[in-house]
Amino acid sequence: MSLLATKSPFIATFKSLGALYLFIYFGLFLDSFYMVKITDDAQFYAIISMFIGFTIVFFKVNKRVKEQMLTAVILAVIGEYFFSILLGMYTYRLENVPHYVPPGHALVYAAVLCFSKAKSIILHKVKLEKVFTVFIIIYATFFLIFKNDVFGFVMTVATLLILRTKPRERLFYLTMYISVAYLEIIGTNFLCWKWPSTAWGIFDFLPSYNPPSGISFFYFLLDLGCLWLYKKRHKIAWSRMKNIRKIRLETNTSLN
Template sequence: MNSKIVWPFFLSSIKTIFYLFSFITIGLFLDSKYVVPIYKDSQHLATLVMLIGFSILFYRSTSRIRELMVYAVLIGFIGEHLFSIVLGMYTYRLGNIPLYVPPGHAIVYATAIYFCKESFVKMYRSQIEKVFTIFVLIYSTLFLIFANDIFGFVMSLLVIFLLRNKPRERLFFLSMYIIVAFLEIIGTHYQCWAWPKTAYGIFPFLKSANPPSGISLFYFLLDLGSLWLYKQRHLVTWKRMKEIRKLKESKVFS
Protein backbone atom coordinates (compact mmCIF):
# COMPACT_ATOMS: atom_id res chain seq x y z
CA MET A 1 0.00 0.00 0.00
CA ASN A 2 1.33 3.45 -0.98
CA SER A 3 2.71 5.34 2.03
CA LYS A 4 0.59 8.37 1.08
CA ILE A 5 -2.64 6.49 1.73
CA VAL A 6 -1.64 4.77 4.98
CA TRP A 7 -2.73 7.64 7.23
CA PRO A 8 -6.15 8.17 5.56
CA PHE A 9 -6.67 4.40 5.70
CA PHE A 10 -5.82 4.45 9.40
CA LEU A 11 -8.38 7.20 10.01
CA SER A 12 -11.06 5.27 8.12
CA SER A 13 -10.28 2.19 10.20
CA ILE A 14 -10.44 4.18 13.44
CA LYS A 15 -14.07 5.06 12.69
CA THR A 16 -15.06 1.43 12.27
CA ILE A 17 -12.75 -1.54 12.81
CA PHE A 18 -10.43 -0.15 15.49
CA TYR A 19 -13.43 1.10 17.44
CA LEU A 20 -14.84 -2.42 17.26
CA PHE A 21 -11.51 -3.91 18.39
CA SER A 22 -11.58 -1.72 21.50
CA PHE A 23 -15.18 -2.67 22.20
CA ILE A 24 -14.43 -6.39 21.78
CA THR A 25 -11.41 -6.19 24.08
CA ILE A 26 -13.37 -4.49 26.86
CA GLY A 27 -16.58 -6.50 26.44
CA LEU A 28 -14.93 -9.92 26.41
CA PHE A 29 -12.65 -8.95 29.29
CA LEU A 30 -15.74 -8.83 31.49
CA ASP A 31 -16.33 -12.55 30.79
CA SER A 32 -12.66 -13.46 31.07
CA LYS A 33 -10.54 -15.60 33.37
CA TYR A 34 -9.39 -12.38 35.02
CA VAL A 35 -12.84 -11.20 36.11
CA VAL A 36 -14.56 -14.51 36.94
CA PRO A 37 -12.64 -15.01 40.23
CA ILE A 38 -13.82 -11.56 41.33
CA TYR A 39 -17.42 -11.79 40.11
CA LYS A 40 -18.77 -15.21 39.15
CA ASP A 41 -21.72 -13.80 37.15
CA SER A 42 -19.40 -11.74 34.95
CA GLN A 43 -21.12 -13.06 31.82
CA HIS A 44 -24.07 -10.82 32.68
CA LEU A 45 -21.75 -7.79 32.70
CA ALA A 46 -20.46 -8.67 29.24
CA THR A 47 -24.05 -9.08 28.03
CA LEU A 48 -25.01 -5.67 29.41
CA VAL A 49 -22.08 -3.96 27.69
CA MET A 50 -22.81 -5.79 24.43
CA LEU A 51 -26.48 -4.79 24.49
CA ILE A 52 -25.54 -1.16 25.10
CA GLY A 53 -23.11 -1.24 22.16
CA PHE A 54 -25.69 -2.99 19.99
CA SER A 55 -28.36 -0.43 20.89
CA ILE A 56 -26.10 2.53 20.09
CA LEU A 57 -25.06 1.09 16.73
CA PHE A 58 -28.64 0.07 15.93
CA TYR A 59 -29.94 3.57 16.74
CA ARG A 60 -27.30 5.25 14.56
CA SER A 61 -27.74 2.89 11.59
CA THR A 62 -29.89 3.17 8.49
CA SER A 63 -33.15 1.22 8.33
CA ARG A 64 -31.55 -1.34 6.00
CA ILE A 65 -28.61 -1.97 8.32
CA ARG A 66 -30.97 -2.19 11.29
CA GLU A 67 -32.99 -4.88 9.58
CA LEU A 68 -29.85 -6.80 8.63
CA MET A 69 -28.65 -6.57 12.25
CA VAL A 70 -31.89 -8.12 13.48
CA TYR A 71 -31.52 -10.98 11.00
CA ALA A 72 -27.88 -11.42 12.04
CA VAL A 73 -28.95 -11.80 15.67
CA LEU A 74 -31.53 -14.46 14.75
CA ILE A 75 -29.15 -16.38 12.50
CA GLY A 76 -26.35 -16.01 15.04
CA PHE A 77 -28.58 -17.47 17.76
CA ILE A 78 -29.48 -20.50 15.64
CA GLY A 79 -25.94 -20.91 14.31
CA GLU A 80 -24.36 -20.79 17.76
CA HIS A 81 -26.63 -23.54 19.06
CA LEU A 82 -25.97 -25.65 15.97
CA PHE A 83 -22.18 -25.31 15.84
CA SER A 84 -21.41 -25.10 19.57
CA ILE A 85 -24.09 -27.12 21.36
CA VAL A 86 -25.04 -29.70 18.70
CA LEU A 87 -21.83 -30.15 16.70
CA GLY A 88 -19.31 -29.29 19.44
CA MET A 89 -17.25 -27.16 17.09
CA TYR A 90 -16.18 -24.97 20.04
CA THR A 91 -17.25 -24.60 23.68
CA TYR A 92 -18.02 -21.51 25.75
CA ARG A 93 -16.70 -21.14 29.28
CA LEU A 94 -19.95 -22.22 30.98
CA GLY A 95 -20.99 -24.68 28.27
CA ASN A 96 -23.85 -22.39 27.26
CA ILE A 97 -24.40 -19.77 24.57
CA PRO A 98 -23.72 -16.41 26.27
CA LEU A 99 -26.48 -13.89 25.61
CA TYR A 100 -23.91 -11.38 24.38
CA VAL A 101 -22.85 -13.56 21.45
CA PRO A 102 -25.77 -13.20 18.95
CA PRO A 103 -25.88 -9.37 19.17
CA GLY A 104 -22.08 -9.47 18.98
CA HIS A 105 -22.35 -11.17 15.59
CA ALA A 106 -24.63 -8.36 14.41
CA ILE A 107 -22.16 -5.71 15.59
CA VAL A 108 -19.29 -7.41 13.74
CA TYR A 109 -21.46 -7.75 10.62
CA ALA A 110 -22.57 -4.11 10.63
CA THR A 111 -19.05 -2.83 11.33
CA ALA A 112 -17.66 -4.66 8.30
CA ILE A 113 -20.42 -3.14 6.16
CA TYR A 114 -19.67 0.38 7.38
CA PHE A 115 -15.93 -0.07 6.89
CA CYS A 116 -16.50 -1.03 3.25
CA LYS A 117 -18.73 2.03 2.80
CA GLU A 118 -16.01 4.49 3.90
CA SER A 119 -15.29 6.82 0.95
CA PHE A 120 -11.53 6.36 1.26
CA VAL A 121 -11.89 2.58 1.41
CA LYS A 122 -14.03 2.58 -1.73
CA MET A 123 -11.50 4.81 -3.49
CA TYR A 124 -8.60 2.42 -2.84
CA ARG A 125 -10.62 -0.77 -2.76
CA SER A 126 -8.33 -2.87 -4.97
CA GLN A 127 -5.16 -1.92 -3.07
CA ILE A 128 -6.80 -2.68 0.28
CA GLU A 129 -8.05 -6.03 -1.02
CA LYS A 130 -4.50 -6.98 -2.03
CA VAL A 131 -3.11 -6.03 1.39
CA PHE A 132 -5.87 -7.95 3.19
CA THR A 133 -5.36 -11.01 0.96
CA ILE A 134 -1.64 -11.00 1.75
CA PHE A 135 -2.51 -10.72 5.44
CA VAL A 136 -4.83 -13.74 5.23
CA LEU A 137 -2.15 -15.85 3.55
CA ILE A 138 0.61 -14.83 5.97
CA TYR A 139 -1.60 -15.13 9.06
CA SER A 140 -2.94 -18.59 8.17
CA THR A 141 0.52 -19.83 7.12
CA LEU A 142 2.04 -18.75 10.44
CA PHE A 143 -0.73 -20.56 12.31
CA LEU A 144 -0.11 -23.63 10.17
CA ILE A 145 3.64 -23.59 10.85
CA PHE A 146 3.67 -22.68 14.53
CA ALA A 147 0.32 -24.07 15.75
CA ASN A 148 -0.17 -26.98 13.33
CA ASP A 149 -3.46 -25.34 12.35
CA ILE A 150 -4.43 -27.47 9.35
CA PHE A 151 -8.16 -26.85 9.90
CA GLY A 152 -7.74 -23.06 9.94
CA PHE A 153 -5.38 -23.09 6.95
CA VAL A 154 -7.84 -25.10 4.85
CA MET A 155 -10.66 -22.70 5.76
CA SER A 156 -8.46 -19.70 4.92
CA LEU A 157 -7.68 -21.14 1.49
CA LEU A 158 -11.40 -21.74 0.97
CA VAL A 159 -12.07 -18.08 1.78
CA ILE A 160 -9.55 -16.97 -0.87
CA PHE A 161 -10.90 -19.52 -3.36
CA LEU A 162 -14.56 -18.57 -2.88
CA LEU A 163 -13.78 -14.87 -3.27
CA ARG A 164 -11.75 -15.19 -6.46
CA ASN A 165 -14.79 -14.47 -8.68
CA LYS A 166 -16.70 -12.34 -6.17
CA PRO A 167 -15.39 -8.79 -6.65
CA ARG A 168 -18.43 -7.15 -5.02
CA GLU A 169 -18.18 -9.26 -1.84
CA ARG A 170 -14.39 -9.66 -1.66
CA LEU A 171 -13.50 -6.64 0.48
CA PHE A 172 -16.36 -7.30 2.90
CA PHE A 173 -15.32 -10.88 3.63
CA LEU A 174 -11.61 -10.06 3.77
CA SER A 175 -12.46 -7.36 6.31
CA MET A 176 -14.59 -9.87 8.18
CA TYR A 177 -11.67 -12.31 8.22
CA ILE A 178 -9.43 -9.78 9.98
CA ILE A 179 -12.14 -8.74 12.45
CA VAL A 180 -12.98 -12.34 13.35
CA ALA A 181 -9.28 -13.24 13.66
CA PHE A 182 -8.84 -10.50 16.26
CA LEU A 183 -12.06 -11.45 18.03
CA GLU A 184 -11.04 -15.11 18.24
CA ILE A 185 -7.57 -14.36 19.58
CA ILE A 186 -8.99 -12.12 22.30
CA GLY A 187 -11.84 -14.49 23.18
CA THR A 188 -9.65 -17.58 23.46
CA HIS A 189 -6.93 -15.70 25.35
CA TYR A 190 -9.53 -14.58 27.88
CA GLN A 191 -10.83 -18.18 27.93
CA CYS A 192 -14.35 -17.04 27.07
CA TRP A 193 -14.46 -20.05 24.73
CA ALA A 194 -12.11 -22.74 23.43
CA TRP A 195 -11.61 -24.84 20.32
CA PRO A 196 -10.72 -28.57 20.38
CA LYS A 197 -7.36 -29.80 19.11
CA THR A 198 -8.98 -31.24 15.98
CA ALA A 199 -11.87 -30.02 13.83
CA TYR A 200 -15.12 -30.63 15.74
CA GLY A 201 -13.07 -32.85 18.05
CA ILE A 202 -13.65 -35.82 15.73
CA PHE A 203 -11.39 -35.36 12.65
CA PRO A 204 -7.85 -36.34 13.69
CA PHE A 205 -6.39 -35.42 10.28
CA LEU A 206 -7.63 -31.82 10.67
CA LYS A 207 -5.50 -30.48 13.51
CA SER A 208 -6.75 -27.17 14.86
CA ALA A 209 -5.26 -24.27 16.76
CA ASN A 210 -7.14 -22.51 19.53
CA PRO A 211 -8.46 -20.56 17.68
CA PRO A 212 -8.23 -21.80 14.07
CA SER A 213 -7.22 -19.06 11.66
CA GLY A 214 -9.96 -19.19 9.02
CA ILE A 215 -13.11 -19.43 11.07
CA SER A 216 -14.55 -16.35 9.36
CA LEU A 217 -15.52 -18.75 6.57
CA PHE A 218 -18.69 -19.44 8.52
CA TYR A 219 -19.63 -15.76 8.38
CA PHE A 220 -20.49 -16.45 4.74
CA LEU A 221 -23.56 -18.22 6.15
CA LEU A 222 -24.42 -15.24 8.35
CA ASP A 223 -24.19 -12.82 5.43
CA LEU A 224 -26.03 -15.05 2.96
CA GLY A 225 -28.76 -15.79 5.48
CA SER A 226 -29.25 -12.14 6.46
CA LEU A 227 -29.34 -11.00 2.84
CA TRP A 228 -31.77 -13.79 1.90
CA LEU A 229 -34.19 -12.77 4.66
CA TYR A 230 -33.87 -9.13 3.62
CA LYS A 231 -34.59 -9.99 -0.01
CA GLN A 232 -37.70 -11.96 0.94
CA ARG A 233 -39.13 -8.91 2.71
CA HIS A 234 -38.20 -6.50 -0.07
CA LEU A 235 -38.56 -8.53 -3.28
CA VAL A 236 -39.82 -5.67 -5.44
CA THR A 237 -37.17 -3.22 -4.24
CA TRP A 238 -34.42 -5.81 -4.61
CA LYS A 239 -35.43 -6.66 -8.19
CA ARG A 240 -35.46 -2.95 -9.03
CA MET A 241 -31.96 -2.55 -7.59
CA LYS A 242 -30.70 -5.48 -9.69
CA GLU A 243 -32.20 -3.97 -12.84
CA ILE A 244 -30.57 -0.60 -12.11
CA ARG A 245 -27.22 -2.31 -11.50
CA LYS A 246 -27.46 -4.24 -14.77
CA LEU A 247 -28.33 -1.03 -16.61
CA LYS A 248 -25.30 0.76 -15.15
CA GLU A 249 -23.03 -2.16 -16.03
CA SER A 250 -24.34 -2.27 -19.59
CA LYS A 251 -23.58 1.44 -20.00
CA VAL A 252 -20.06 0.96 -18.67
CA PHE A 253 -19.25 -1.87 -21.07
CA SER A 254 -21.17 -0.53 -24.08
Protein backbone atom coordinates in the same frame (compact mmCIF):
# COMPACT_ATOMS: atom_id res chain seq x y z
CA MET B 1 -20.84 13.67 8.34
CA SER B 2 -21.91 10.03 8.24
CA LEU B 3 -19.39 7.22 8.26
CA LEU B 4 -20.28 6.18 4.70
CA ALA B 5 -19.64 9.70 3.39
CA THR B 6 -16.41 10.28 5.35
CA LYS B 7 -13.69 11.50 2.99
CA SER B 8 -10.78 10.19 5.07
CA PRO B 9 -10.20 6.41 4.95
CA PHE B 10 -8.44 6.62 8.32
CA ILE B 11 -11.46 8.21 9.99
CA ALA B 12 -13.80 5.73 8.29
CA THR B 13 -11.66 2.84 9.52
CA PHE B 14 -11.46 4.17 13.06
CA LYS B 15 -15.22 4.84 13.26
CA SER B 16 -16.07 1.33 12.05
CA LEU B 17 -13.37 -1.31 12.62
CA GLY B 18 -11.46 0.70 15.21
CA ALA B 19 -14.55 1.18 17.37
CA LEU B 20 -15.51 -2.48 16.85
CA TYR B 21 -12.10 -3.83 17.89
CA LEU B 22 -11.97 -1.65 21.00
CA PHE B 23 -15.46 -2.76 21.98
CA ILE B 24 -14.64 -6.43 21.38
CA TYR B 25 -11.60 -6.19 23.64
CA PHE B 26 -13.52 -4.39 26.39
CA GLY B 27 -16.59 -6.62 26.19
CA LEU B 28 -14.69 -9.90 26.19
CA PHE B 29 -12.43 -8.68 28.99
CA LEU B 30 -15.56 -8.45 31.15
CA ASP B 31 -16.08 -12.19 30.63
CA SER B 32 -12.39 -13.07 30.87
CA PHE B 33 -10.53 -15.19 33.41
CA TYR B 34 -9.25 -11.93 34.90
CA MET B 35 -12.77 -10.87 35.83
CA VAL B 36 -13.73 -14.37 36.99
CA LYS B 37 -11.11 -14.01 39.73
CA ILE B 38 -12.91 -10.89 40.94
CA THR B 39 -16.61 -11.69 40.48
CA ASP B 40 -19.00 -14.53 39.73
CA ASP B 41 -21.06 -12.20 37.53
CA ALA B 42 -18.44 -11.65 34.81
CA GLN B 43 -20.67 -12.90 32.00
CA PHE B 44 -23.54 -10.73 33.22
CA TYR B 45 -21.38 -7.60 32.95
CA ALA B 46 -20.39 -8.59 29.41
CA ILE B 47 -24.06 -8.99 28.52
CA ILE B 48 -24.91 -5.52 29.88
CA SER B 49 -21.99 -4.04 27.92
CA MET B 50 -23.20 -5.72 24.73
CA PHE B 51 -26.77 -4.54 25.26
CA ILE B 52 -25.58 -0.94 25.56
CA GLY B 53 -23.21 -1.20 22.56
CA PHE B 54 -25.80 -2.90 20.37
CA THR B 55 -28.46 -0.31 21.22
CA ILE B 56 -26.15 2.62 20.40
CA VAL B 57 -25.15 1.17 17.03
CA PHE B 58 -28.69 0.07 16.18
CA PHE B 59 -30.05 3.61 16.46
CA LYS B 60 -27.16 5.07 14.45
CA VAL B 61 -27.44 2.90 11.34
CA ASN B 62 -30.02 3.18 8.56
CA LYS B 63 -33.21 1.13 8.27
CA ARG B 64 -31.67 -1.49 5.99
CA VAL B 65 -28.77 -2.22 8.34
CA LYS B 66 -31.16 -2.26 11.32
CA GLU B 67 -33.12 -5.05 9.65
CA GLN B 68 -29.97 -6.97 8.81
CA MET B 69 -28.70 -6.63 12.39
CA LEU B 70 -31.93 -8.10 13.77
CA THR B 71 -31.75 -10.89 11.20
CA ALA B 72 -28.13 -11.55 12.20
CA VAL B 73 -29.14 -11.89 15.85
CA ILE B 74 -31.82 -14.47 15.01
CA LEU B 75 -29.55 -16.48 12.72
CA ALA B 76 -26.71 -16.26 15.25
CA VAL B 77 -28.89 -17.75 17.99
CA ILE B 78 -29.72 -20.70 15.73
CA GLY B 79 -26.11 -21.07 14.56
CA GLU B 80 -24.59 -20.84 18.04
CA TYR B 81 -26.82 -23.52 19.51
CA PHE B 82 -26.30 -25.74 16.47
CA PHE B 83 -22.50 -25.45 16.22
CA SER B 84 -21.61 -25.05 19.89
CA ILE B 85 -24.22 -26.96 21.89
CA LEU B 86 -25.34 -29.62 19.39
CA LEU B 87 -22.14 -30.27 17.41
CA GLY B 88 -19.63 -29.25 20.08
CA MET B 89 -17.56 -27.35 17.53
CA TYR B 90 -16.36 -25.02 20.30
CA THR B 91 -17.21 -24.55 23.98
CA TYR B 92 -17.92 -21.40 25.97
CA ARG B 93 -16.52 -20.88 29.44
CA LEU B 94 -19.75 -21.81 31.23
CA GLU B 95 -20.68 -24.39 28.55
CA ASN B 96 -23.65 -22.26 27.51
CA VAL B 97 -24.26 -19.72 24.76
CA PRO B 98 -23.69 -16.33 26.43
CA HIS B 99 -26.44 -13.83 25.68
CA TYR B 100 -23.87 -11.32 24.46
CA VAL B 101 -22.77 -13.56 21.58
CA PRO B 102 -25.69 -13.31 19.08
CA PRO B 103 -25.87 -9.48 19.19
CA GLY B 104 -22.08 -9.53 19.03
CA HIS B 105 -22.30 -11.25 15.65
CA ALA B 106 -24.67 -8.52 14.51
CA LEU B 107 -22.25 -5.78 15.61
CA VAL B 108 -19.38 -7.38 13.71
CA TYR B 109 -21.59 -7.69 10.64
CA ALA B 110 -22.69 -4.03 10.84
CA ALA B 111 -19.20 -2.64 11.42
CA VAL B 112 -17.63 -4.61 8.58
CA LEU B 113 -20.51 -3.69 6.27
CA CYS B 114 -20.16 0.03 7.05
CA PHE B 115 -16.39 -0.12 6.58
CA SER B 116 -16.60 -1.87 3.21
CA LYS B 117 -19.34 0.50 1.96
CA ALA B 118 -17.65 3.76 3.01
CA LYS B 119 -16.85 5.91 -0.04
CA SER B 120 -13.31 6.66 1.11
CA ILE B 121 -12.65 2.93 1.51
CA ILE B 122 -14.16 2.01 -1.86
CA LEU B 123 -11.69 4.39 -3.53
CA HIS B 124 -8.87 2.13 -2.27
CA LYS B 125 -10.81 -1.12 -2.69
CA VAL B 126 -8.38 -2.92 -5.02
CA LYS B 127 -5.31 -2.04 -2.96
CA LEU B 128 -7.01 -3.04 0.28
CA GLU B 129 -8.09 -6.38 -1.19
CA LYS B 130 -4.51 -7.14 -2.18
CA VAL B 131 -3.11 -6.14 1.20
CA PHE B 132 -5.77 -8.06 3.13
CA THR B 133 -5.28 -11.15 0.95
CA VAL B 134 -1.52 -11.16 1.51
CA PHE B 135 -2.04 -10.69 5.26
CA ILE B 136 -4.53 -13.56 5.40
CA ILE B 137 -2.22 -15.91 3.49
CA ILE B 138 0.68 -15.09 5.82
CA TYR B 139 -1.54 -15.40 8.88
CA ALA B 140 -2.99 -18.79 7.92
CA THR B 141 0.40 -20.12 6.80
CA PHE B 142 1.97 -19.09 10.11
CA PHE B 143 -0.74 -20.97 12.00
CA LEU B 144 -0.28 -23.99 9.74
CA ILE B 145 3.50 -24.17 10.16
CA PHE B 146 3.89 -23.20 13.80
CA LYS B 147 0.54 -24.29 15.29
CA ASN B 148 -0.26 -27.28 13.03
CA ASP B 149 -3.57 -25.63 12.20
CA VAL B 150 -4.59 -27.73 9.19
CA PHE B 151 -8.31 -27.14 9.79
CA GLY B 152 -7.90 -23.36 9.77
CA PHE B 153 -5.66 -23.42 6.70
CA VAL B 154 -8.14 -25.53 4.73
CA MET B 155 -10.96 -23.13 5.56
CA THR B 156 -8.77 -20.17 4.59
CA VAL B 157 -7.97 -21.69 1.21
CA ALA B 158 -11.65 -22.46 0.65
CA THR B 159 -12.55 -18.86 1.53
CA LEU B 160 -10.00 -17.33 -0.85
CA LEU B 161 -11.03 -19.66 -3.68
CA ILE B 162 -14.69 -18.71 -3.27
CA LEU B 163 -13.84 -15.00 -3.22
CA ARG B 164 -12.09 -15.26 -6.58
CA THR B 165 -15.56 -15.30 -8.16
CA LYS B 166 -17.07 -12.71 -5.80
CA PRO B 167 -15.55 -9.34 -6.77
CA ARG B 168 -18.43 -7.28 -5.36
CA GLU B 169 -18.31 -8.95 -1.95
CA ARG B 170 -14.56 -9.56 -1.77
CA LEU B 171 -13.57 -6.61 0.40
CA PHE B 172 -16.42 -7.28 2.82
CA TYR B 173 -15.46 -10.93 3.32
CA LEU B 174 -11.72 -10.27 3.53
CA THR B 175 -12.42 -7.66 6.19
CA MET B 176 -14.73 -10.10 7.94
CA TYR B 177 -11.96 -12.73 7.97
CA ILE B 178 -9.53 -10.35 9.67
CA SER B 179 -12.15 -9.08 12.13
CA VAL B 180 -13.15 -12.60 13.12
CA ALA B 181 -9.49 -13.60 13.49
CA TYR B 182 -9.02 -10.69 15.91
CA LEU B 183 -12.20 -11.56 17.81
CA GLU B 184 -11.22 -15.22 18.12
CA ILE B 185 -7.70 -14.46 19.35
CA ILE B 186 -9.03 -12.11 22.02
CA GLY B 187 -11.84 -14.47 23.07
CA THR B 188 -9.70 -17.60 23.34
CA ASN B 189 -6.84 -15.82 25.12
CA PHE B 190 -9.32 -14.44 27.65
CA LEU B 191 -10.63 -18.04 28.01
CA CYS B 192 -14.16 -16.94 27.07
CA TRP B 193 -14.34 -20.02 24.83
CA LYS B 194 -12.07 -22.72 23.40
CA TRP B 195 -11.70 -24.88 20.33
CA PRO B 196 -10.77 -28.59 20.35
CA SER B 197 -7.43 -29.82 19.00
CA THR B 198 -9.09 -31.29 15.90
CA ALA B 199 -12.02 -30.19 13.73
CA TRP B 200 -15.19 -30.61 15.84
CA GLY B 201 -13.05 -32.76 18.15
CA ILE B 202 -13.84 -35.63 15.78
CA PHE B 203 -11.76 -35.48 12.60
CA ASP B 204 -8.22 -36.44 13.57
CA PHE B 205 -6.95 -35.82 10.03
CA LEU B 206 -7.77 -32.11 10.50
CA PRO B 207 -5.65 -30.87 13.42
CA SER B 208 -6.79 -27.48 14.67
CA TYR B 209 -5.48 -24.68 16.82
CA ASN B 210 -7.30 -22.66 19.47
CA PRO B 211 -8.59 -20.70 17.55
CA PRO B 212 -8.39 -22.07 13.99
CA SER B 213 -7.19 -19.38 11.59
CA GLY B 214 -9.94 -19.61 8.96
CA ILE B 215 -12.95 -19.94 11.21
CA SER B 216 -14.55 -16.90 9.57
CA PHE B 217 -15.59 -19.37 6.85
CA PHE B 218 -18.56 -20.24 9.08
CA TYR B 219 -19.35 -16.58 9.69
CA PHE B 220 -20.01 -16.33 5.95
CA LEU B 221 -23.06 -18.52 6.48
CA LEU B 222 -24.43 -15.81 8.77
CA ASP B 223 -23.64 -13.08 6.27
CA LEU B 224 -25.17 -14.98 3.36
CA GLY B 225 -28.23 -15.76 5.45
CA CYS B 226 -28.77 -12.09 6.29
CA LEU B 227 -28.43 -11.09 2.65
CA TRP B 228 -30.72 -13.88 1.41
CA LEU B 229 -33.49 -13.02 3.86
CA TYR B 230 -33.20 -9.32 3.04
CA LYS B 231 -33.58 -10.10 -0.67
CA LYS B 232 -36.64 -12.23 0.01
CA ARG B 233 -38.30 -9.52 2.09
CA HIS B 234 -37.53 -6.75 -0.43
CA LYS B 235 -37.75 -8.41 -3.82
CA ILE B 236 -38.92 -5.30 -5.70
CA ALA B 237 -36.27 -2.98 -4.21
CA TRP B 238 -33.55 -5.57 -4.78
CA SER B 239 -34.62 -6.10 -8.40
CA ARG B 240 -34.59 -2.34 -8.97
CA MET B 241 -31.07 -2.06 -7.53
CA LYS B 242 -29.83 -4.90 -9.76
CA ASN B 243 -31.25 -3.17 -12.82
CA ILE B 244 -29.52 0.09 -11.87
CA ARG B 245 -26.21 -1.76 -11.49
CA LYS B 246 -26.71 -3.41 -14.89
CA ILE B 247 -27.40 -0.07 -16.59
CA ARG B 248 -24.33 1.50 -14.98
CA LEU B 249 -22.17 -1.42 -16.06
CA GLU B 250 -23.46 -1.27 -19.64
CA THR B 251 -22.91 2.51 -19.71
CA ASN B 252 -19.33 2.22 -18.45
CA THR B 253 -18.62 -0.56 -20.92
CA SER B 254 -19.91 1.47 -23.86
CA LEU B 255 -17.88 4.53 -22.81
CA ASN B 256 -14.71 2.46 -22.62
